[in-house]
Amino acid sequence: MNIGIAGLGLMGGSMLKAIKKSTSHRCFGYNRTHAVLKKAEKYLDGVLCQKTLKDMDLVIVCLNPQLTVDYILNNLDGFKKDAIIIDVCGVKRFVVEKLDERLYEKSLKFVPCHPMAGKEVGGYKNSSSALFKGASFIITPTQFTDIKAVELMEELARTIGFSKVVKASPEEHDSIIAYTSQLAHVVSNAYAKSPNISKHQGFSAGSFQDLTRVARLDSRMWAELLKLNKDNILAELELIIHHLEKYKKAMIENDFERLQALLEKGNIMKINSLNNSF
Amino acid sequence: MNIGIAGLGLMGGSMLKAIKKSTSHRCFGYNRTHAVLKKAEKYLDGVLCQKTLKDMDLVIVCLNPQLTVDYILNNLDGFKKDAIIIDVCGVKRFVVEKLDERLYEKSLKFVPCHPMAGKEVGGYKNSSSALFKGASFIITPTQFTDIKAVELMEELARTIGFSKVVKASPEEHDSIIAYTSQLAHVVSNAYAKSPNISKHQGFSAGSFQDLTRVARLDSRMWAELLKLNKDNILAELELIIHHLEKYKKAMIENDFERLQALLEKGNIMKINSLNNSF
Numbered sequence: 001m002n003i004g005i006a007g008l009g010l011m012g013g014s015m016l017k018a019i020k021k022s023t024s025h026r027c028f029g030y031n032r033t034h035a036v037l038k039k040a041e042k043y044l045d046g047v048l049c050q051k052t053l054k055d056m057d058l059v060i061v062c063l064n065p066q067l068t069v070d071y072i073l074n075n076l077d078g079f080k081k082d083a084i085i086i087d088v089c090g091v092k093r094f095v096v097e098k099l100d101e102r103l104y105e106k107s108l109k110f111v112p113c114h115p116m117a118g119k120e121v122g123g124y125k126n127s128s129s130a131l132f133k134g135a136s137f138i139i140t141p142t143q144f145t146d147i148k149a150v151e152l153m154e155e156l157a158r159t160i161g162f163s164k165v166v167k168a169s170p171e172e173h174d175s176i177i178a179y180t181s182q183l184a185h186v187v188s189n190a191y192a193k194s195p196n197i198s199k200h201q202g203f204s205a206g207s208f209q210d211l212t213r214v215a216r217l218d219s220r221m222w223a224e225l226l227k228l229n230k231d232n233i234l235a236e237l238e239l240i241i242h243h244l245e246k247y248k249k250a251m252i253e254n255d256f257e258r259l260q261a262l263l264e265k266g267n268i269m270k271i272n273s274l275n276n277s278f
Numbered sequence: 279m280n281i282g283i284a285g286l287g288l289m290g291g292s293m294l295k296a297i298k299k300s301t302s303h304r305c306f307g308y309n310r311t312h313a314v315l316k317k318a319e320k321y322l323d324g325v326l327c328q329k330t331l332k333d334m335d336l337v338i339v340c341l342n343p344q345l346t347v348d349y350i351l352n353n354l355d356g357f358k359k360d361a362i363i364i365d366v367c368g369v370k371r372f373v374v375e376k377l378d379e380r381l382y383e384k385s386l387k388f389v390p391c392h393p394m395a396g397k398e399v400g401g402y403k404n405s406s407s408a409l410f411k412g413a414s415f416i417i418t419p420t421q422f423t424d425i426k427a428v429e430l431m432e433e434l435a436r437t438i439g440f441s442k443v444v445k446a447s448p449e450e451h452d453s454i455i456a457y458t459s460q461l462a463h464v465v466s467n468a469y470a471k472s473p474n475i476s477k478h479q480g481f482s483a484g485s486f487q488d489l490t491r492v493a494r495l496d497s498r499m500w501a502e503l504l505k506l507n508k509d510n511i512l513a514e515l516e517l518i519i520h521h522l523e524k525y526k527k528a529m530i531e532n533d534f535e536r537l538q539a540l541l542e543k544g545n546i547m548k549i550n551s552l553n554n555s556f
Contacts, residue, residue: 116483136480166480176481179474184485187469189544190521194514196457197551202414202444203454205394207462210488215548223538230529236472237526241519243468248515251508260501266467270493273475 004048004056006030008040011088012062013127016043018160021129028052036124058084064221065089069098084109084149091228092140092170104144111153114138120216132161140170178232188215282326282334284308286318290340291405294321296438299407306330314402336362342499343367347376362387362427369506370418370448382422389431392416398494410439418448456510466493
């Protein structure tokens with residue numbers, strides 16, 4: 001296949017490297033910053049531009065949500081007929097709403113995807129062909145989604161390192177991801193805001209490192225994700241504040257039996273989650 | 279030296295295994311549950327009991343805070359003269375207040391310690407001679423603390439794998455640890471309480487794993503630690519709730535520029551903390 005990759009940041013760069021490492025597909029790249037495109041040159045078979053776009057069998061758009069939508073809509077008449085187009089956004093209702101029917105009407109095969117892989121540091125310089133190793137690749141098909149295109153993307157995902165492919169509706173995806181990913185970034189970011197963080201060295205171990213790892217984030221991208229999944233994230237945010245208030249109240253009231261019961265409940269829920277499968 | 283280890287859980291068991299692996303000291307163990315003592319037999323030179331206690335040059339008490347205080351006070355007349363006694367509790371004001379002067383008056387050398395190492399799973403069966411590898415060993419000396427005993431403990435800590443030894447006052451320790459360790463367990467435990475946790479498989483990656491790892495905890499021990507460091511933990515808990523409310527408010531008001539600024543502040547604080555040293 002000819003594969004176009006629009007956006008060569010952490011995700012697009014890793015896609016490029018992983019595809020070139022594991023397949024014989026030809027890859028064409030686009031990036032707004034020319035210096036990045038230059039760095040990626042050794043992996044590329046060509047540049048993705050208006051001229052080459054019409055030869056792409058698959059276009060992987062690795063941009064922030066609004067830019068993803070803009071890129072695809074701006075090039076709506078530039079894609080090859082029957083081309084598969086996928087996005088990698090962390091919100092799926094938004095992209096599906098903006099793109100799904102439009103692309104279907106143009107005989108383009110849109111597959112909404114979310115590779116569950118990332119790092120607390122971004123950009124092409126941190127991209128790696130190993131980013132997807134062991135990770136989960138989520139696809140959120142709709143009534144417009146071409147089944148053969150989905151199967152092809154499943155196969156590609158496994159080939160480049162993903163250990164499993166799961167499917168969900170865009171609504172299910174956005175609800176679960178609000179909890180597993182977006183809330184994690186908000187809570188970790190809030191955790192980093194104590195003055196005591198400047199004194200942690202020598203006084204911290206795994207738990208501090210774990211709680212604050214993703215405090216480091218691309219604030220522009222995450223603000224956009226939070227905006228586009230606002231209802232779900234607000235519900236999760238209210239829930240964790242509610243639970244934190246419960247521990248606080250038990251402590252203020254010196255009710256340490258209740259505090260222990262509250263901790264035990266979280267302990268059990270975590271243990272149960274290790275065994276559950278969706 | 280003859281070393282007595284009271285309590286052969288995760289910490290005591292790891293101390294035993296690490297000391298036997300890296301030194302030629304003789305180790306004597308005590309554990310309330312006999313089955314554990316039986317399992318540890320192959321590492322032990324003998325049982326720590328009233329009869330052998332008086333021959334111990336060093337006693338490492340690896341019990342929960344109140345039990346640590348009880349064990350030491352109950353055996354106040356059973357220790358060898360000039361013996362070094364250390365605890366490993368995650369709260370230091372409490373043990374110092376209960377033990378420091380009492381032991382000094384008895385010519386016993388009490389060194390308040392906190393090995394910054396742990397796991398989300400406890401008990402002797404999870405203990406390991408490698409638990410302390412790369413970790414920090416905290417000592418909180420007071421005006422009663424014997425300097426030579428501190429030096430000896432520093433040396434032992436490095437010998438069994440700790441990569442650094444830091445010193446702080448008991449007050450400083452309790453303030454920083456409330457943030458770096460105890461708050462982490464509370465927040466992680468609260469994080470695990472969303473109904474969405476049962477659906478995480480296939481929809482989660484590193485951020486979810488990191489945020490919920492220490493949700494799994496010994497609720498009895500952690501309730502005790504929270505009780506004994508209540509003032510510091512309440513302050514940290516109020517602070518993170520305050521910050522979470524700020525993101526929530528910005529989202530409700532659809533002020534995503536402010537949301538981005540809030541996220542950027544956490545990002546910067548995390549990045550700065552990577553470079554700071556205490």
